[in-house]
Amino acid sequence: MTDVLSGAEFHKSSLSGPNNDCVEVAxxxxxxxxxxxxxxxxxxxxxxxxxxxxxFIGHVRTGTYDA
Structure with missing residues (x-):
């Protein structure tokens, strides 16, 4: 089985702090x-x-969520 994430290029936000307390997105x-x-x-x-x-990003930006 091929790893679906093998070609993922993860990036951190330029707004992230130096402590690596963040997420990376590919x-x-x-x-x-x-x-x-x-x-x-x-x-x-x-x-x-x-x-x-x-x-998800839209809800984060607006602070809204409908369950």
Missing amino acids: TNLPGLVAVRDSKNLTGPALTFTPTQWRS
Whole structure:
């Protein structure tokens, strides 16, 4: 089985602090967005569809969430 994240190019926000207390996001995978903890680069990653990711980011920006 091929690792779906093997080609992931993770990036940290330029607004992140120097302590690595942040997440990294990979958006270069077809049909997939991956998110991981910057303190655990070999650990697990959460994956989302691009639509799910855009929805999440939209809710974070506006402070809204509909369960």
